[in-house]
Amino acid sequence: MDKYFIIDFDSTLTRVEAMDLLASISLQGLPQKAAAEARIKELTDLGMNGEISFRDSLKERLLLLEAKESHLPPLIELLKKQVSISFQRNKEFFKQYAETIFVISNGFKEYITPIVTELGIKEDHIYANELLFDDNGKVIGFSEDNPLSKDGGKAEVIRKLDLDGDIYVIGDGHNDYEIKAAGLANKFYAFTENVSREKVMKKADHIAPSLEEVLFENKIMSAFSYPKNRIKVLLLENVHPIGVDLLEKEGFTVEEYPAGLDEEELAEKIKGVSILGIRSKTQVTSKVLENADRLMAIGAFCIGTNQIDLEAAQERGVAVFNAPFSNTRSVVELAIGEIIMLTRNIFDKAVLMHQGNWDKSASGSKEIRGKKLGIIGYGNIGAQLSVVAESIGLDVYYYDLEEKLALGNATKLDSLKELLQTADIISLHVDGRPENKNVIGEAEFKLMKDGVIFINLSRGHVVDIPALKSNIESGKIKGCAVDVFPEEPKSNKDPFESELKGLPNTILSPHIGGSTEEAQENIGNFVPNRIMEYINTGTTTNSVNFPNLTLPRLQNAHRLIHIHKNVPGIIAKINQLFAKHEINIAGQYLKTNEKIGYVITDIDKAYSKDLIKELRAIDHTIKFRVLY
Ligand SMILES: NC(=O)C1=CN([C@@H]2O[C@H](COP(=O)(O)OP(=O)(O)OC[C@H]3O[C@@H](n4cnc5c(N)ncnc54)[C@H](O)[C@@H]3O)[C@@H](O)[C@H]2O)C=CC1
Numbered sequence: 001m002d003k004y005f006i007i008d009f010d011s012t013l014t015r016v017e018a019m020d021l022l023a024s025i026s027l028q029g030l031p032q033k034a035a036a037e038a039r040i041k042e043l044t045d046l047g048m049n050g051e052i053s054f055r056d057s058l059k060e061r062l063l064l065l066e067a068k069e070s071h072l073p074p075l076i077e078l079l080k081k082q083v084s085i086s087f088q089r090n091k092e093f094f095k096q097y098a099e100t101i102f103v104i105s106n107g108f109k110e111y112i113t114p115i116v117t118e119l120g121i122k123e124d125h126i127y128a129n130e131l132l133f134d135d136n137g138k139v140i141g142f143s144e145d146n147p148l149s150k151d152g153g154k155a156e157v158i159r160k161l162d163l164d165g166d167i168y169v170i171g172d173g174h175n176d177y178e179i180k181a182a183g184l185a186n187k188f189y190a191f192t193e194n195v196s197r198e199k200v201m202k203k204a205d206h207i208a209p210s211l212e213e214v215l216f217e218n219k220i221m222s223a224f225s226y227p228k229n230r231i232k233v234l235l236l237e238n239v240h241p242i243g244v245d246l247l248e249k250e251g252f253t254v255e256e257y258p259a260g261l262d263e264e265e266l267a268e269k270i271k272g273v274s275i276l277g278i279r280s281k282t283q284v285t286s287k288v289l290e291n292a293d294r295l296m297a298i299g300a301f302c303i304g305t306n307q308i309d310l311e312a313a314q315e316r317g318v319a320v321f322n323a324p325f326s327n328t329r330s331v332v333e334l335a336i337g338e339i340i341m342l343t344r345n346i347f348d349k350a351v352l353m354h355q356g357n358w359d360k361s362a363s364g365s366k367e368i369r370g371k372k373l374g375i376i377g378y379g380n381i382g383a384q385l386s387v388v389a390e391s392i393g394l395d396v397y398y399y400d401l402e403e404k405l406a407l408g409n410a411t412k413l414d415s416l417k418e419l420l421q422t423a424d425i426i427s428l429h430v431d432g433r434p435e436n437k438n439v440i441g442e443a444e445f446k447l448m449k450d451g452v453i454f455i456n457l458s459r460g461h462v463v464d465i466p467a468l469k470s471n472i473e474s475g476k477i478k479g480c481a482v483d484v485f486p487e488e489p490k491s492n493k494d495p496f497e498s499e500l501k502g503l504p505n506t507i508l509s510p511h512i513g514g515s516t517e518e519a520q521e522n523i524g525n526f527v528p529n530r531i532m533e534y535i536n537t538g539t540t541t542n543s544v545n546f547p548n549l550t551l552p553r554l555q556n557a558h559r560l561i562h563i564h565k566n567v568p569g570i571i572a573k574i575n576q577l578f579a580k581h582e583i584n585i586a587g588q589y590l591k592t593n594e595k596i597g598y599v600i601t602d603i604d605k606a607y608s609k610d611l612i613k614e615l616r617a618i619d620h621t622i623k624f625r626v627l628y
Pocket residue numbers: 303304305324327328331376377378379380381382399400401402429430431432436439457458459483484511512513514515
C-alpha cells in the first residue's frame with residue numbers, strides 16, 4: 001500500500017508565513033505598514049486556529065497588502081532561504097518519494113511553485129490558490145473558483161485526488177487537521193519545528209518537531225539515524241540560558257529544573273532521559289544510573305565531577321563531560337579578593353560599620369606583599385592562582401600529589417606537612433575525590449602557623465568542619481573563607497545550616513567561586529558543544545570517564561559506535577562480523593582504558609539489519625549505536 005504525504009507550505013515547509021513576508025516587501029515605506037502587518041499576522045493566526053472563516057481572512061489580508069507582481073521575485077528569493085531546516089536536511093526523501101508527496105496550501109502558487117519544485121516536489125503535485133492581477137500588475141484578488149480559497153478546501157482537493165493508499169498530513173494549522181477530521185487522512189502530524197499552536201497540537205495524532213520524526217515513525221530513511229527531538233535532555237541547577245538554547249537549537253527536547261534533585265527524585269526523573277546536565281549539587285549515584293534506561297551522556301556544567309559516580313557511568317556506557325577551565329579564573333579572582341579582605345580584617349570591620357561602629361585601627365591588618373601563600377592542589381586553579389598571586393607580591397609555595405611544573409618563582413614542597421608549617425595563608429584547591437575527605441583536619445590545623453589565613457574554595461567534605469570551627473574560635477586561624485560545604489541547600493529557597501555561621505573574620509559564600517557571568521556563559525557554551533560532538537560524531541575529546549577519541553566528520557558512510565568491556569578479542573569479533581557480511585571498512589578508530597573499549601567503525605552505506613543485531617549481541621557489549 002502506498003503512503004502519501006500531504007504537506008502544508010506556510011510555517012511547515014517554510015519557517016515563515018509567506019503573506020507576512022510579502023507584506024513587509026509590499027508595504028515598504030508606506031505609512032500604514034506597521035498596523036497592516038500586525039493585522040495580517042492576527043488574521044493569519046485566527047485563520048490557522050479556525051477562529052474565522054478562511055476566505056474572509058484571505059480577502060482581508062490581500063486587501064491590506066498593496067501587493068504587485070513585481071514584489072514576487074524578491075519574495076521568492078527570501079522564501080528560498082526560509083525552507084524549514086529539517087526539510088533542507090532531507091532532500092533525499094523528496095527525491096525518492098516524489099510520486100507520493102503533495103503540497104496542498106491555502107497560499108499562492110505564484111511563489112510556492114518555485115520553492116517546492118527546487119526540493120524535488122513535482123509541479124503537478126502542488127495545489128494552492130492563484131492570484132489575480134490588474135493590467136498594471138497590482139494584486140486585486142484571488143481565483144474564487146479554487147477550492148483552496150475557502151474553508152474545507154484542502155479536504156475537497158484530497159477527495160478529488162482520490163489517492164489509493166494511506167494518507168499522512170503534515171502541517172501546523174487547523175485547516176491541515178480538518179483533512180483528518182473529514183476522514184480523508186490516516187494521520188495528522190502537527191508540525192512544530194517553526195510554530196506550536198496549542199489547539200492544533202491537541203487534535204494531532206502525533207506531534208512532529210521535525211521532518212525526521214515523521215520519517216522515523218514511517219520507517220523511512222532520514223538525515224539522522226534517530227530524530228533529535230526524541231533525545232530528551234534534563235537540565236538541573238539553573239544551567240546558563242546559552243547552554244539551554246544551544247541544546248534546543250540542536251533539536252533536542254529540553255526540560256529545565258532550577259534546583260538540584262535528591263537521589264530518589266533523580267532516580268525517578270532520569271527514566272527516558274538521554275542527556276543529563278547538572279552542576280555541583282546533584283549526586284548522580286549508581287542507584288540513579290541503574291534507572292537511566294536511555295542515558296548516553298552527562299554534562300557537568302562545572303569543573304568538579306566528584307558528584308558523579310564516574311565508574312558506574314562508564315560501566316553503563318554513559319560518557320561524562322565537564323568544563324575543565326571555564327570558571328578557573330573566577331575562582332582565582334575570588335581567592336585573591338578574600339586573601340586581601342581577610343588579611344586586612346575587612347569583613348569584621350564591615351559588619352561593625354553596618355552596626356554603627358567606627359573602629360579605625362591598623363592593629364592586626366597586614367599587607368599581603370611578601371606573605372607566604374601555600375596552595376594545596378596545584379592543578380588548573382592552583383596554578384592560575386600561583387601566577388596571579390605572585391604578580392601582586394605573594395611568595396608562592398605549593399604541594400600536589402602529582403609532579404607539577406612550578407610556574408614563575410613558585411616553590412614546590414614535597415609534603416603537605418611542610419606546606420602547612422610554611423604558609424601564612426593556605427588556599428585549598430584539591431579535587432573532590434572521596435579519598436580527600438577531611439584531608440584537612442585537627443592534625444593538619446595543628447601544624448599550621450598561629451594566625452594563619454585559611455581558604456577553602458574546593459569541596460566541602462575535604463575539611464573537617466568541627467576542627468575548623470574550633471581553630472577559628474581559638475584564634476589559631478585568624479581569618480577564614482569557605483565557599484563549599486559538606487551539606488549545601490538544594491536551591492536558593494532552602495535554608496543554609498552550618499556550624500561555621502557567626503564565627504569571627506569568617507567569610508561564608510554560597511558556592512559561588514565559579515558563579516560569574518563570564519564563567520557561566522563559557523560553561524554554557526563549552527559543555528553542550530562537547531555533548532553534541534559526542535552525540536553527532538562519537539567524539540569523546542574532554543570526556544572525563546571515556547577514552548578520548550577525536551573523530552573526523554562522517555562523510556557518505558555509516559558510523560558504528562561500539563562500547564564494550566575491555567576484555568581481549570572484542571575487536572577481532574567485530575571485524576569478523578564485517579568480513580562475514582562483506583562490509584568495506586572506510587575507517588576504524590579504537591581506544592581503551594582500564595575498564596572499557598571504544599571502537600568506531602565507518603562503513604559503506606549499505607549494511608544489513610542482521611549485521612547490527614550481531615554486533616549488538618557480541619558478548620561484553622555495553623552500548624551500540626549507528627550514526628549517519
Ligand atoms: N567553589 C567553586 O565554585 C569551584 C570549585 N571548584 C573545585 O576546585 C577543584 C579544583 O579544580 P581544578 O584546579 O580545576 O582541578 P584540577 O584537577 O586541575 O586540580 C586538582 C589538583 O589537586 C591535586 N590533588 C588532589 N588531591 C590532592 C591532595 N590530597 N593533596 C594534594 N594535591 C591533591 C591533583 O593532583 C590536581 O593537581 C575542583 O575539583 C572543584 O572541586 C572548581 C570550580 C569552582
